[in-house]
Amino acid sequence: MLSQEKIISHRLLGLQHGIHQLVLRGAIAATAQPGQFVHLKVGATTEPLLRRPISIARIDRARGEITLFYRVAGRGTALLAGAKEGETLSVLGPVGKGFALPGEGELLLVAGGIGIFPLFSLLEAVDRSRVKVKVLWGAESREFFEGAGLAVLRELDVAYEVATLDGSLGQKGLVTDLLASNLRREGGGQGMLPSVMPGFGRGDSVLRVAACGPRGMLKAVTELCLRQAVPVEVCLEERMACGVGACLGCVCTVTTAAGPARRRVCTDGPVFDGREVVWDEG
Amino acid sequence: MKVDLTTNLGGLKLKNPVLTASGTFGFGEEYARFYDLSLLGGVTVKGITLQPRIGNPVPRIAETPSGMLNAVGLENPGLEAFLSTCLPRLERLNTAVIVNISGFSLEEYAQLAAALPEDSCIAAIEVNISCPNIKDGGMAFGTDPRSAGKVLAVTRKQTRLPLIAKLSPNVTDIGAIAKAVADNGADIISLINTLLGMRIDIKTGRPVLANTMGGLSGPAVLPVAVRMVYQVYKAVRLPIIGMGGISCWQDAVEFMLAGAAAVSVGTANFVNPLAPLEIIHGLEAYCREKGYHSVQELVGLAHCKEELTNDGKR
Ligand SMILES: Cc1cc2nc3c(=O)[nH]c(=O)nc-3n(C[C@H](O)[C@H](O)[C@H](O)COP(=O)(O)OP(=O)(O)OC[C@H]3O[C@@H](n4cnc5c(N)ncnc54)[C@H](O)[C@@H]3O)c2cc1C
Ligand SMILES: Cc1cc2nc3c(=O)[nH]c(=O)nc-3n(C[C@H](O)[C@H](O)[C@H](O)COP(=O)(O)O)c2cc1C
Ligand code: FES
Numbered sequence: 279m280l281s282q283e284k285i286i287s288h289r290l291l292g293l294q295h296g297i298h299q300l301v302l303r304g305a306i307a308a309t310a311q312p313g314q315f316v317h318l319k320v321g322a323t324t325e326p327l328l329r330r331p332i333s334i335a336r337i338d339r340a341r342g343e344i345t346l347f348y349r350v351a352g353r354g355t356a357l358l359a360g361a362k363e364g365e366t367l368s369v370l371g372p373v374g375k376g377f378a379l380p381g382e383g384e385l386l387l388v389a390g391g392i393g394i395f396p397l398f399s400l401l402e403a404v405d406r407s408r409v410k411v412k413v414l415w416g417a418e419s420r421e422f423f424e425g426a427g428l429a430v431l432r433e434l435d436v437a438y439e440v441a442t443l444d445g446s447l448g449q450k451g452l453v454t455d456l457l458a459s460n461l462r463r464e465g466g467g468q469g470m471l472p473s474v475m476p477g478f479g480r481g482d483s484v485l486r487v488a489a490c491g492p493r494g495m496l497k498a499v500t501e502l503c504l505r506q507a508v509p510v511e512v513c514l515e516e517r518m519a520c521g522v523g524a525c526l527g528c529v530c531t532v533t534t535a536a537g538p539a540r541r542r543v544c545t546d547g548p549v550f551d552g553r554e555v556v557w558d559e560g
Numbered sequence: 561m562k563v564d565l566t567t568n569l570g571g572l573k574l575k576n577p578v579l580t581a582s583g584t585f586g587f588g589e590e591y592a593r594f595y596d597l598s599l600l601g602g603v604t605v606k607g608i609t610l611q612p613r614i615g616n617p618v619p620r621i622a623e624t625p626s627g628m629l630n631a632v633g634l635e636n637p638g639l640e641a642f643l644s645t646c647l648p649r650l651e652r653l654n655t656a657v658i659v660n661i662s663g664f665s666l667e668e669y670a671q672l673a674a675a676l677p678e679d680s681c682i683a684a685i686e687v688n689i690s691c692p693n694i695k696d697g698g699m700a701f702g703t704d705p706r707s708a709g710k711v712l713a714v715t716r717k718q719t720r721l722p723l724i725a726k727l728s729p730n731v732t733d734i735g736a737i738a739k740a741v742a743d744n745g746a747d748i749i750s751l752i753n754t755l756l757g758m759r760i761d762i763k764t765g766r767p768v769l770a771n772t773m774g775g776l777s778g779p780a781v782l783p784v785a786v787r788m789v790y791q792v793y794k795a796v797r798l799p800i801i802g803m804g805g806i807s808c809w810q811d812a813v814e815f816m817l818a819g820a821a822a823v824s825v826g827t828a829n830f831v832n833p834l835a836p837l838e839i840i841h842g843l844e845a846y847c848r849e850k851g852y853h854s855v856q857e858l859v860g861l862a863h864c865k866e867e868l869t870n871d872g873k874r
Contacts, residue, residue, distance in 0.1 A: 324626040524586035527621040
């Protein structure tokens with residue numbers, strides 16, 4: 279749960295978006311599951327005070343290594359960027375309930391921006407000889423993808439489609455546009471389980487969606503999926519203090535038989551069934 | 561030399577003086593994954609209310625220089641679910657449990673105190689008087705000596721368990737509040753609760769917390785807390801549980817020198833889940849080095865002798 283992890287490699291992937299790749303060796307890799315995250319101490323002082331949550335993007339059990347991708351967003355991640363190879367970091371984790379791992383059928387991974395990172399681990403974990411996988415990924419522009427681990431997708435040799443806001447790569451528009459057309463492609467009518475791509479399985483095989491990205495995008499993804507009765511899992515983000523379920527700082531709201539209820543994003547999530555998340559909170 | 565760590569706080573007997581603070585330790589189980597909680601002096605669980613509460617919307621957390629703001633809004637399952645679900649699990653943790661209660665009226669405090677069994681793992685009740693007093697127009701019970709005293713008086717009638725009055729630091733005269741709760745049946749005083757604070761996001765121009773304001777905790781509040789423990793030690797004879805920014809054994813020693821007979825670790829758990837254990841070990845080593853046979857010899861040493869005799873209090 280609390281591990282001193284050694285920094286095996288640490289590098290900046292692309293200047294413009296400040297995304298770093300950090301490989302850690304230690305005890306976490308042995309039990310980490312796709313969709314879980316680590317809660318990292320980024321410095322030795324009380325400034326900043328709290329740990330920072332970062333998704334586990336790749337898990338290499340044989341080498342005892344996990345890979346994290348993070349974007350420099352403020353003080354904490356800027357400090358983390360200064361950590362050197364060979365140093366150790368205090369890492370709490372693996373934390374949380376991750377993605378369900380389908381054993382068959384089809385899986386669409388839908389990512390907005392840096393929301394791709396937790397999906398990498400799911401992509402690597404599914405048995406792609408039995409599950410057809412495709413990635414839909416949206417971001418601002420072409421440069422983003424190169425600096426955000428597009429190489430990982432190429433290396434894993436997976437089918438993917440991208441969308442950019444400025445049209446500089448892939449389709450111009452939003453990742454939800456990609457999702458909508460993929461869900462439509464094989465005429466998945468109301469209530470029917472659609473098949474995704476031409477040649478993408480046997481028409482009746484179950485399609486699932488796993489998504490991570492900004493909240494507005496996740497809401498739209500969930501709505502699209504619900505309309506077609508496609509099960510969808512979403513990976514949520516919230517400000518965290520403890521990261522272990524003790525402080526109730528990181529809650530989201532879900533619908534239950536007994537009415538709306540709070541769930542802790544850190545330990546009850548971060549992955550939730552999209553159907554149960556209450557997206558518009560007062 | 562063996563150092564005696566046992567701590568006796570007016571009827572609340574602890575194996576050592578290190579507790580965990582309410583709201584930072586869930587209902588215990590979350591940290592049981594990191595170590596055996598029976599090593600602690602005890603745990604204080606999340607504040608409970610009569611009815612379940614869903615708490616505030618998010619964001620509930622904002623970071624501050626060496627500290628944090630929280631506006632959880634007392635989310636808790638309510639008394640009934642606490643008794644049926646949480647309490648049986650707490651029994652299994654094999655440690656002294658302090659139950660923190662919050663009421664929105666005097667009757668609610670009384671009902672909560674009456675419902676907590678005296679023959680369970682519950683070792684004491686901590687009465688959180690920082691809650692808004694709805695009937696008297698929304699002012700917190702804990703900011704006025706008379707209403708603070710009343711809360712303790714009504715709770716006292718309902719239980720024989722040791723009563724801890726948890727004081728709010730958002731007052732001008734902490735000594736007056738301490739006297740009021742001492743005169744009305746409190747056995748122990750704990751302090752400080754969080755200091756009211758606020759942050760604004762300069763990008764959006766809006767408050768960071770959905771609740772606008774929240775409670776400040778962590779290292780940033782430590783000197784305020786030490787000062788208030790010092791003042792309360794002078795004002796009343798009751799044993800004190802000191803808290804506010806304690807993250808290492810040195811901080812704990814400082815609180816004990818100021819007059820705390822025990823300490824609670826709160827926000828530090830979030831940063832270092834092992835902090836309470838490290839503090840226990842550090843306290844023991846410090847006492848051994850200084851030649852104290854009991855950790856209780858530290859309590860109040862910062863108050864110089866003359867001051868105490870003039871004061872006539874201790
Ligand atoms: C479960 C989870 C997984 C995450 N995975 C990744 C990842 O793989 N890669 C990545 O680049 N980022 C990830 N994030 C976001 C990352 O935690 C924040 O960008 C980071 O905490 C910002 O810290 P800072 O000090 O640099 O920024 P600051 O703006 O200085 O942070 C101030 C405070 O706000 C909090 N905060 C700021 N932005 C966020 C945010 N988006 N989510 C939650 N808290 C925030 C910080 O933790 C801190 O308490 C994840 C967040 C969560 C909750
Ligand atoms: C997230 C959080 C929740 C809290 N909830 C409660 C509570 O329910 N009841 C209470 O009396 N104090 C509550 N507190 C206050 C703490 O018990 C403690 O008094 C305060 O945080 C100062 O100690 P610290 O700086 O070590 O955290 C809470 C504090 C935090 C940070
Ligand atoms: S961060 Fe504390 S409960 Fe989730």
